Amino acid sequence: MSKPFNQTALALELDGAPADPRLARLVSEVLVRQELAAPALAEVSFTLIEPRELDGLAIGRGLALRVGSDRVPLFEGEISALTYDYGSAGVPLLRVRAYDKLQRLRRNFRPRAIESQSAADLAAALAGEIGVGSDCQGRPEPRDTLIQHEQSDFDLLTDLAEDSGLYPVLRDGTLVLTGLDGFGDPVGLRFGGELLSFEASLSNDRNVRGTVGAGWNPSSAAAFVETVTTSRQDALEARDVAANEGTGGYRQRLNRLGERAADIAGVAAADLDRGVARSTAAKGEATGDPRLAPGRPVTVSGVADGVAGRHVITSALHRIDAARGYVTGFSTEPPTRNSRPRAPLVTLGLVTDTVDPETMGRCRVNLPALGDTLAPWLAVLIPGAGAGKGAAVFPEIGDQVLVLCPDGDPARGIVLGGLYGDKDLPRGFSNQRPRPFVLRTSGGQRLELSSVNALARLATISGSMLEFAPDNARLAAASDLVIEAPGKTITFRANLINFERG
DSSP states (O other), X not given: OOBOOOGGGEEEEETTEEOOHHHXXXXXXXXXXXXXXXXXXXXXXXXXXXXXXXXXXXXXXXXXXXXXXXXXXXXXXXXXXXXXXXXXXXXXXXXXXXXXXXXXXXXXXOOEEEEEEOHHHHHHHHHHHHTOEEEESSOOOOEEEEEEOSOBHHHHHHHHHHTTTOEEEEETTEEEEEOTTOOSOOEEEEBTTTEEEEEEEEOOSSOOSOEEEEEEETTTTEEEEEEEOOOGGGGTSOOOOGGGTTSSSOEEEEEEEOXXXXXXXXXXXXXXXXXXXXXXXXXXXEEOOTTOOTTOEEEEESSOTTTXXXXXXXXXXXXXETTTEEEEEEEOOOOOOOOOOOOOEEEEEEEXXXXXXXXXXXXXXXXXXXXXXXXXXXXXXXXXXXXXXXXXXXXXXXXXEEEEETTSOXXXXXXXXXXXXXSOOOTTOOSOSSOOEEEEOTTSOEEEEETTTTEEEEEOTTSOEEEEOSSOEEEEOSSOOOOOOTTSOOOOOOSOOOOOOO
């Protein structure tokens, strides 16, 4: 049986101080939703018997809920919305919605570039900004550059962490990055005792033998293939893969971008963790217990051997009402990944540096349409590129370029080429049809190929020129001219040869 609703066992705090006890007596229902990779949400319904008694409930005030005679913390956050409901529940109600401190990160948007940080580093920095501690259950690989755009701080953290199989959650005043293997001491749940209901499904619908990850680095054009056969859960739970033999091989995560092989291995490992978690999905309801929270392992007993044992909670719903008292529902289904869309992005860039420290012909560009963030060293698309060959024409500082980001990440882009925009076209270019091919360096050296008059011209800024036209060919030197072929023969062949002094 669930515990009877005891209003004296529910304590409310506003801005860190105990609320008037009369306020707790007006509570008709409490819902606290907790999930991995999401801020915790509390919804408290108050009966509007005397509205003035609820004047202290205002948007922006701190709200904490504690349960039991020991006043165990259930929720701590800030009020974000008030809903006045007259009629739908039969009595007037005030519904108060509050989120924990992770909501501050979800409200904060800022385009920026972040250098040399892992998910753990980013979590520590963001935790400091909202006044909580941080902890990471793993050692995620660092990213050379992160570019935040059209993402909140929380979305950026979640996206980066999930690539390493980690999920943010706030527990006991600490921002924790946890894997699907969970953390903390297990809570025992016995069916017929604390465990009121339990449903678990065993499935081989998804391969859990392993995951193959394949990807590439757009900066170095290096390709990686990594195979992962061990999940985080394997260190704590026995897993039988026999049911998956012959089911079509390994799970696939293909054409992903990464800076190194370890990045691709991390994506593959995260995918395998999710597959393993889904192969034994469970949900249940227990007598109310604040310890039943996302990331917490539970040990289930009193059920069939195939589904008994260790499970990790990924979401919990704490409910307190007059009908059932305090109960906690939970699930082990992995959270839906809500990362940024991995669709190609094309944007404008302004070249700021061309002295590539690794001499790979890359350039750095500022991205004005993405908050003026500075991208890392980006590769440049070159026709005919290969070992020691290609039309090696690279952009210069100040040039406008078009940048393609294959998976939408501006930190992993490729410079496709330059854009004139409203800048001057090179000398020699005209609107005659067909238009000429003109290649001009920033120093003024020029190659021109024109189809209109069948002209080919190579000219220097000093005035020297080599020109081929249908009726003549001309070599003009603006300085001393030396024709030499050491140890070889120079042959002049013509019907008439003139030598003129001038």
